[in-house]
Amino acid sequence: MEQSKRKKNEIWEWIKAFLIAIGLAIIIRQFFFAPIIVDGFSMKPTLEDHDRMIVNKFSYKFGSPERFDIIVFQAPEGRDYIKRVIGLPGDRIEYKNDVLYINGKPYDEPYLEEFKKAELSGPLTFSFTLEDVIGRETVPEGHVFVMGDNRRFSKDSRHIGAVPFDKILGKTSFVFWPFEDIGFVK
The missing domain is CATH 1.20.5 (Single alpha-helices involved in coiled-coils or other helix-helix interfaces)
Structure with a gap:
């Protein structure tokens, strides 16, 4: 018993x-944390199609996105997108001759160097102003302007507009699969 x-x-x-x-x-x-799979080539050369990453959902609970963070957000059609933060609230964004200008100041984008060194016919990022693509001179309060690193083949803020903070799921910077790519990305 x-x-x-x-x-x-x-x-x-x-x-x-x-x-x-x-x-x-x-x-x-x-x-806190969730896995996500990169779907497509919009973040090449930084991320590859089918890379598996960890999303830090806690990262923006007490802070805000920073310029050049790689974020995951819910896009208007309900899918999760992975893109890079280019503009913060109040920023004026412009691309001219393949150079990023934020508030009139040129910025280096080292994560694009691999693509810029490749034999491209024309610029990697075609010239535009923020007003051209979202109809505003500055990024709205409570929003970020995002772009994929593969500028020619990325559906990003140039097409879907600025991303509201409340649609951001978190920050991602760690690839855990495939094994040979394990590590942090910038």
């Missing part, structure tokens, strides 16, 4: 441990 009781207690302890583990996994994935 006592051995049967001990066996039931042991089974119950295993069930409790299993339920606690499942509950913690759900909480961690929902509020």
Whole structure:
């Protein structure tokens, strides 16, 4: 009788441990970290199609996106996009002769050097002003202007407009698969 009781207690302890583990996994994935798979080539050369990454959902709970962060956000059609933050609220954005200007000052984009060195016919990023693409002179308050690193083949703020903060799911900078690409990206 006592051995049967001990066996039931042991089974119950295993069930409790299993339920606690499942509950913690759900909480961690929902509020802190989640995996995401890169779908497409819009972030080449920084990220490759099918790279698997970790999204830090906690990163912007107490802070705001910073220029050049790689973020995951919910796009208007309901899909999750991975893009780079180019403009912050109040910024004036312009591309001229393949150079990024923010508030009139030129910025280097070292993550684009590999593509810029390639034999391209024409610029990697075609010239535009923020007013040309979103109809405003500055990035609206509570929004960011994002672009993919593969500028010629990226559906980004030039097409979908500025991204509201409340649509940002988190920041991502760690590739965990494929094995040979494990590490942080910038």
